[in-house]
Amino acid sequence: MRLLLDQIGRLLRRPASWVTFGLIAGLMAFVFIVIGATAQTLEGAQGSAAVLAILTFPGAYEAVLGFLVGLGGLLAVVYGAAIAGSEWTWGTLKNAIARGESRAGYVIALFAAIALVLALGLVLAMAVGVVAAFAGATLAGIPTDGLSDSATLSALPEKLARGWLGITEAGAIGFAIATFTRSQLAGIGVGIATYFGEQFSTIFFPDIVKYLPFHAAEAVIGVTPGFGDGGPGGPPPAQLSADVALVVVIIWLIGAVAFSAAVTQRAEISG
Amino acid sequence: MIDHPGQPTAGLALGVRGLRKRYGSIVALDGLDLSVPRGLVYGFLGPNGAGKTTTMRLLAGLIRPDAGSIELFGRPFNRGDRRRLFDVGALIETPSFYPYLSARRNLQALASAGAPVSRGRIEELLDLVGLHARAADKVSTYSLGMKQRLGIAGALLSDPQLLLLDEPANGLDPAGIVAMRDTLRHLARSGKTVFVSSHILGEVRQLADVVGIIAAGRLVREAPMDALLRDSGAIRVRVRDDEVPQAQAALSPFGSVGPGRTEGDGNSWLSVPVGRERAAEVTRALADAGMYLSGMETEGNLEALFLELTGSPEPSAGEGTFKGLGRMQ
Numbered sequence: 001m002r003l004l005l006d007q008i009g010r011l012l013r014r015p016a017s018w019v020t021f022g023l024i025a026g027l028m029a030f031v032f033i034v035i036g037a038t039a040q041t042l043e044g045a046q047g048s049a050a051v052l053a054i055l056t057f058p059g060a061y062e063a064v065l066g067f068l069v070g071l072g073g074l075l076a077v078v079y080g081a082a083i084a085g086s087e088w089t090w091g092t093l094k095n096a097i098a099r100g101e102s103r104a105g106y107v108i109a110l111f112a113a114i115a116l117v118l119a120l121g122l123v124l125a126m127a128v129g130v131v132a133a134f135a136g137a138t139l140a141g142i143p144t145d146g147l148s149d150s151a152t153l154s155a156l157p158e159k160l161a162r163g164w165l166g167i168t169e170a171g172a173i174g175f176a177i178a179t180f181t182r183s184q185l186a187g188i189g190v191g192i193a194t195y196f197g198e199q200f201s202t203i204f205f206p207d208i209v210k211y212l213p214f215h216a217a218e219a220v221i222g223v224t225p226g227f228g229d230g231g232p233g234g235p236p237p238a239q240l241s242a243d244v245a246l247v248v249v250i251i252w253l254i255g256a257v258a259f260s261a262a263v264t265q266r267a268e269i270s271g
Numbered sequence: 272m273i274d275h276p277g278q279p280t281a282g283l284a285l286g287v288r289g290l291r292k293r294y295g296s297i298v299a300l301d302g303l304d305l306s307v308p309r310g311l312v313y314g315f316l317g318p319n320g321a322g323k324t325t326t327m328r329l330l331a332g333l334i335r336p337d338a339g340s341i342e343l344f345g346r347p348f349n350r351g352d353r354r355r356l357f358d359v360g361a362l363i364e365t366p367s368f369y370p371y372l373s374a375r376r377n378l379q380a381l382a383s384a385g386a387p388v389s390r391g392r393i394e395e396l397l398d399l400v401g402l403h404a405r406a407a408d409k410v411s412t413y414s415l416g417m418k419q420r421l422g423i424a425g426a427l428l429s430d431p432q433l434l435l436l437d438e439p440a441n442g443l444d445p446a447g448i449v450a451m452r453d454t455l456r457h458l459a460r461s462g463k464t465v466f467v468s469s470h471i472l473g474e475v476r477q478l479a480d481v482v483g484i485i486a487a488g489r490l491v492r493e494a495p496m497d498a499l500l501r502d503s504g505a506i507r508v509r510v511r512d513d514e515v516p517q518a519q520a521a522l523s524p525f526g527s528v529g530p531g532r533t534e535g536d537g538n539s540w541l542s543v544p545v546g547r548e549r550a551a552e553v554t555r556a557l558a559d560a561g562m563y564l565s566g567m568e569t570e571g572n573l574e575a576l577f578l579e580l581t582g583s584p585e586p587s588a589g590e591g592t593f594k595g596l597g598r599m600q
Contacts, residue, residue, distance in 0.1 A: 006383035015371055091367025092380075095425065098331040098363060099385025100356030106384065269333040270364075 003106065007113035011083065017117060020079045025125045028067050029132035036136025055137040057146030061156060062223045064129030068122060069163045073170040073217050074195050076118060080174030081191040083114055084260065085184030094269050104261040111175055111257050115168045122164050159221050162246060166217035169249045170195075172256035173213050179260040182267070210240050213252040219245035283345065284309040284433050284464035285330070290339035292325050292488075299325040301488035302339070307466055307481070309344075312459045314479030314496070315468040318581050322488040323468040324364060327437045330466075331361040343433065357386035360431035362439060366422025370411035374402050374421050377410055378428065386429035396424040399454065401447075415442030423451065427458075434458065434465045440474050452478050472573050476500075486581035503576035504546040506553055509566030512539050521560035525553065538565060 011017050036055055054063040087093040087110065096106050137144050146152070177194065178187020195214055202209045209215050222242035240248060285307035292300040300322045307313045317323045328334045330341065332353060341348045348355050368377045375393060382388035397403045400420040410418065419442045426434055434455075440448050455465045455478060469475050475482060476496065483493040492499070510518045515531040522528045522543050531539035543553055547569035557564055 003383045006380055010369065010372065010376075010380055013372060013376070014369075090369065091365070092369060094333060094363065095367055095381055096384035097333060097353075098356065098359075098361040099381065099429070100332075100353045100359075101384035102353060268335070270328060 003101070003109045004112055007110050008116055011113055011117045014083075016079065016082050017121070020075050021121045021125065024068065024072055024075055024121075025128040027071065028064070028125065028129045031067070032064075032129065032132035032136040033139065034136075036139035036142075039136075039140030039142070052140060052142060055133055055140055055142050057133070057137065057144055058149035058152035059146070060133040060137065061130065061152055062159075062221075064126060064133055065159055065163050065221055066223045068125055068129065069166050069218055069221055072122070072125070072163075072167045073214055074192070076167045076171035077174035077177075077191040077195050077214075078188050079118075080111075080114060080171035081178035081187035082174075082184055083110065083178075084175040085178035085181070085187035088178075088182040089184040093264070097269060103264045103267075107179070107261045107264045108257065111172065111260065114171055114175065115164075118168050118171055119164050122160065122167060126160060162220045162222075162242065165246065165249050165253065166220040169213055169217050169253040169256070172253050172260075176256040176260045176263075179263050211248055213249075213256075216240060216245045216248040216252065220249050282309065283307055283342065285313075285466060286342040286345075287326075287330075288340045288342075290326070290329065290341065291337045292322075292329065292334070293337055298488055300329075300336070300339075303485065303488060304490050304493075305483055306493065307464060307483075309464050310459060310462045311480035312455055312465040312467060312478050314475035314482045315466060315485065316470065316472065316475055316482055316577060317468075317485035318470060321485045321581065323470075323485060324437055325488075326485070327361070327363050327435055327468055330435055331359070331363055332356055333363065357429065358432040359435060360426035360429060360433070361435040361437075362422040362426040363435070363437045365441075366418045366425070368410040368418065368421065371409060373407050373409055374413070375406040377421065378425060381425050382428055386431075388428050389430070392428060392430070396427055399427070400424045401450065416444055416447055419443055420447065423454075432463055434463060436465065436467045438469055438471075439467060440469070440471060448474070472577055476573050484577060484580050491580045492576075499576060500573060501546050501548075503573055504569060506543045506545055506547060506550055507540050507566075507568040508543065508553060508557065508564045509534075509538050509540055510557070510562055510564055512537055514562050515539050515541065517560060518557060518562055521556050521562065522553065524556070525549070540566075540568075 032055065035051060039052055039055070053059055084107075093106065097103055134144055134147065173194065174187065174191040177191045178184065181187050181190060198209060198212050198214045201212070202215075210219065219239040220242060239245070283306055285305060287303055287305035290300050290303040291298075303322065303326060305315075305326075315323055315326070325334070329336055332348075335350055343355050344358065346355070368374075369380060372380065375397065378393045378396065382393065394403070397406045400423055402417065402420055402424070405413070405417065410421065413421070419439065423436070423439060426436060436455075439451060439455075443451060452474075455467070459465050459480070467475070467478060479496050481493070481495050482499055484491050494502075508518070508522075510531075512531070512533055518541055519528045519531075522541065526544040528544075529542045531541050533539045545553065550567065550569065554564060554567070
């Protein structure tokens with residue numbers, strides 16, 4: 001427990017944590033406010049209704065969550081890889097092992113800390129997103145009556161939990177890649193390549209890709225990521241149902257953490 | 272003196288028998304044996320690439336041997352015995368820290384893993400290594416020497432019975448080296464065992480009670496420092512400048528007497544390659560030749576012994592000269 005608590009403290013002090021949070025929260029706020037500010041120029045344009053629906057509560061809640069899980073998945077890969085890779089690059093894993101710490105225990109505690117920090121970041125980013133969507137709706141002159149829609153609000157905790165699982169699974173993939181490569185830089189690079197590789201594979205293997213980690217992570221909240229309700233870009237790609245995606249995400253999550261622990265357990269540590 | 276494999280390791284802080292380790296086609300350790308008694312400073316000497324750091328990594332549980340055994344405090348240390356490392360503090364290779372955290376926070380992070388750390392220990396160690404005033408600063412702002420001090424503090428965190436230090440003087444200024452030496456000597460006096468690897472002979476000579484010399488992955492000599500210096504010793508005699516040629520001739524039966532090193536006050540020092548037990552013979556030889564020395568010192572030529580044992584070529588163009596230097600434009 002002392003290791004987990006210390007790991008959380010370290011992550012909260014780490015610039016990468018705040019840069020990642022600032023990036024997603026800032027980008028999201030920017031997008032929602034810009035849409036709101038330019039809403040009048042969209043009137044009558046093709047797809048404008050779908051764009052403005054993003055700012056309309058209670059649907060805006062899903063739009064915010066979809067944005068967070070979509071872009072957040074990519075950032076989580078990078079974040080997970082950065083944290084795991086730096087333990088090898090900086091040699092801090094070596095310190096802990098030489099002090100008699102359990103290798104697998106250290107890796108699991110580190111990932112658990114990442115998962116908890118991601119949960120905190122998701123809740124904070126969700127709050128920023130809702131405020132930004134509200135501001136965008138106000139700028140666009142869209143009524144905000146749906147903000148307190150009880151059915152949506154009561155379902156929100158479960159959707160947030162699902163979104164957190166999706167983002168955490170993406171982080172676990174980055175974490176596992178960096179552990180395997182034993183390098184921060186290589187972990188981030190390969191993690192990003194894997195993410196985009198999976199996105200491009202949709203063209204060739206749509207029935208297989210939906211079971212892959214990033215697509216499953218995006219499907220787990222039951223809305224099309226990025227811009228809820230299908231968004232302006234045409235029909236959503238084939239994806240798993242939310243409940244099947246949840247099972248797939250948990251399998252990928254546990255598998256990635258177990259893989260990281262096993263690699264560390266067997267590793268010859270130098271440097 | 273080299274212990275034979277299979278010799279009992281009771282009473283030893285660290286016993287290593289037949290340790291082998293390969294990295295692909297490179298043999299890093301080729302049947303290494305070590306016997307490190309408790310409560311002293313053991314100097315682990317060897318040239319670059321001899322296998323010192325590989326040995327350190329094995330002792331700290333970072334890598335696994337291909338063959339051989341390690342015993343810590345008389346009990347086998349195998350894969351899975353990680354809790355045995357609770358009695359060991361280590362500084363392996365370069366000191367490693369979170370650059371965005373302060374020195375104090377780094378030690379707290381270290382203390383959260385592995386062996387428990389007593390309350391107040393971190394402040395005590397920051398004080399010991401002279402970093403208290405900078406303890407709140409980020410480690411990324413530290414010099415190499417300061418990081419090295421922090422690494423030593425990290426190794427001492429759990430008040431270990433055995434301390435493994437890999438080249439601990441790296442980056443330290445002279446005052447830091449003296450302070451480190453005093454600290455390690457103090458730890459040994461208090462019953463701890465300090466295992467220090469180094470390729471700096473002067474450092475080991477001033478610090479170690481027992482020395483193990485490694486070359487090409489094997490132990491080539493292990494003995495108390497006094498015995499090593501005695502075996503590799505020399506006597507220095509001080510004679511008048513005008514008597515140097517005559518003194519060299521008189522002392523030539525003892526071996527090759529080096530050229531006199533003048534002190535600038537009309538006297539010179541000559542080095543005679545014999546142990547201090549033959550000091551009387553040296554003084555008699557000079558007296559028989561009608562000369563009276565005005566000073567005498569014994570010195571151990573650890574460097575010559577090291578070069579001989581490790582098969583390193585003795586520098587002919589000054590200490591530290593590389594072979595290809597003469598060909599460089």
